Amino acid sequence: MYEFLQYQVCDAMTADPIAISPASKLREVEELFENHDFNGVPVVDAQRRLLGVVTKFDLLKAFSFDAHALVPHYDEIMEQPAEAVMSRDPVSVAPQLPLSRLLQKMVEMRVKSLPVVENGRLVGIVAREDLLKALRRATIRHELPVHEEP
Amino acid sequence: MTTLLYTHPACLDHDTGFGHPECSARLTAILNMLRTSPFAALEWRDAPKAEIAQLTRIHPLAHVEQLLARIPRHGHYAIDGDTILSPQSGEAALRAAGAVCAAVDAVLKGEANNAFCAIRPPGHHAEPRQAMGFCLFGNVAIGAAHARAAHGLERVAIIDFDVHHGNGTQAAFEQDAGYLYISTHQAYIYPGTGRRDERGVGNIVNLPLLANSGSADLRHVWQQDIEPALREFQPQLILISAGFDAHYLDPLAELNFNEDDYRWLTEQILAVAADECEGRVVSLLEGGYNLPALAASVAAHVKALMEAPRIVQRSLVKRILERQKAKRNAASS
Numbered sequence: 279m280y281e282f283l284q285y286q287v288c289d290a291m292t293a294d295p296i297a298i299s300p301a302s303k304l305r306e307v308e309e310l311f312e313n314h315d316f317n318g319v320p321v322v323d324a325q326r327r328l329l330g331v332v333t334k335f336d337l338l339k340a341f342s343f344d345a346h347a348l349v350p351h352y353d354e355i356m357e358q359p360a361e362a363v364m365s366r367d368p369v370s371v372a373p374q375l376p377l378s379r380l381l382q383k384m385v386e387m388r389v390k391s392l393p394v395v396e397n398g399r400l401v402g403i404v405a406r407e408d409l410l411k412a413l414r415r416a417t418i419r420h421e422l423p424v425h426e427e428p
Numbered sequence: 429m430t431t432l433l434y435t436h437p438a439c440l441d442h443d444t445g446f447g448h449p450e451c452s453a454r455l456t457a458i459l460n461m462l463r464t465s466p467f468a469a470l471e472w473r474d475a476p477k478a479e480i481a482q483l484t485r486i487h488p489l490a491h492v493e494q495l496l497a498r499i500p501r502h503g504h505y506a507i508d509g510d511t512i513l514s515p516q517s518g519e520a521a522l523r524a525a526g527a528v529c530a531a532v533d534a535v536l537k538g539e540a541n542n543a544f545c546a547i548r549p550p551g552h553h554a555e556p557r558q559a560m561g562f563c564l565f566g567n568v569a570i571g572a573a574h575a576r577a578a579h580g581l582e583r584v585a586i587i588d589f590d591v592h593h594g595n596g597t598q599a600a601f602e603q604d605a606g607y608l609y610i611s612t613h614q615a616y617i618y619p620g621t622g623r624r625d626e627r628g629v630g631n632i633v634n635l636p637l638l639a640n641s642g643s644a645d646l647r648h649v650w651q652q653d654i655e656p657a658l659r660e661f662q663p664q665l666i667l668i669s670a671g672f673d674a675h676y677l678d679p680l681a682e683l684n685f686n687e688d689d690y691r692w693l694t695e696q697i698l699a700v701a702a703d704e705c706e707g708r709v710v711s712l713l714e715g716g717y718n719l720p721a722l723a724a725s726v727a728a729h730v731k732a733l734m735e736a737p738r739i740v741q742r743s744l745v746k747r748i749l750e751r752q753k754a755k756r757n758a759a760s761s
């Protein structure tokens with residue numbers, strides 16, 4: 279477990295992740311969710327500055343009851359741009375953040391993934407699965423015998 | 429004395445298209461339930477078509493003509509994403525509004541204690557100049573206006589317990605103190621109207637409830653708001669916009685009423701009607717989209733209407749006992 283304390287976000291994250299533009303339609307977002315096991319997808323401008331995140335919950339929220347219609351209409355809603363439903367000013371983390379602190383943050387916030395930002399640009403995304411993998415990797419050596427028999 | 433049931437086969441022929449929640453199976457489920465033996469005492473009557481002059485008390489003639497002109501010969505015509513016309517929609521809409529007027533006539537003539545109109549399309553979202561939200565004509569507003577115009581009533585109350593706010597009914601009456609409109613509905617959902625501060629000329633009582641409100645919240649608003657407003661108004665007739673989509677199994681909203689809440693609420697309304705207007709109540713179907721829940725809720729509502737004489741009696745006994753108690757207290761002090 280000591281080794282885990284040495285890890286940083288950049289050791290576990292997915293670098294250069296797929297991101298979408300604010301004008302991307304919810305239909306495209308849905309396709310991304312369908313084809314990858316993303317929890318959420320970052321929204322960036324042309325300079326890859328992070329503007330927001332669209333999660334599966336945000337997508338579901340677009341279908342919740344509101345004042346506009348008695349019944350939500352699938353095709354109409356799927357034509358909406360990502361910026362209509364994205365969470366703005368999302369929490370992000372730096373690549374140098376220790377994984378132990380990322381773990382605390384994700385548990386407290388109950389989020390499934392977080393974007394990684396360096397110098398204002400999106401450089402990665404880190405998810406619960408990445409943390410679990412890092413925990414496994416950091417502790418696997420302890421299963422080996424410490425003192426080899428001669 | 430009895431409970432009347434107004435309906436018409438034409439109401440089954442209003443076709444909203446494949447998979448639409450406001451479908452004729454709703455009415456079929458209700459009518460099948462009302463044909464079972466516990467409802468044998470209901471007196472079934474065919475709903476007549478409303479006269480154009482009855483509609484134009486609420487809707488401008490040009491709007492009525494335009495709506496009827498849009499009815500397609502084949503297929504469907506969409507007024508908006510949810511509000512659909514089919515070839516038989518015109519007759520269904522006229523029978524729905526006509527049912528309420530006929531029920532008002534019968535109850536005011538003393539032919540029955542009360543009546544239930546098993547009709548579709550529903551009506552409470554239909555504004556004077558705009559059909560919307562599954563609704564073509566404002567059935568309850570047309571019935572209330574008929575009671576005043578044809579029978580000379582001065583005060584007609586409408587209680588709307590559909591989960592959605594009756595924007596159409598409110599729009600029709602918000603300037604006329606001869607009508608009292610009371611609505612319970614889920615806040616922040618369709619159609620977006622129905623805030624507490626929308627009070628008309630003091631004759632609109634909006635009681636928005638937060639998602640997941642249930643039996644206890646219904647009893648609370650009844651005691652705090654509905655009953656006091658209703659008694660103060662001293663209605664000569666009570667109409668009920670009876671939508672059952674506040675049921676906990678309904679797919680279109682998130683309130684948690686159950687069948688027994690509908691029985692309870694109906695009995696409360698009947699008790700006030702017994703005191704204020706000789707029990708005269710006309711109820712009509714609005715929403716409700718889970719078929720078994722809808723049929724069971726209508727059953728509880730109509731059963732209570734049929735048992736009105738017992739409720740009237742109970743209310744009378746209660747008043748006599750209260751009077752005796754008051755006399756005893758006066759004598760002993």
Ligand SMILES: [Zn+2]
Binds near residue numbers: 590591592671673715
């Ligand atoms: Zn409704």
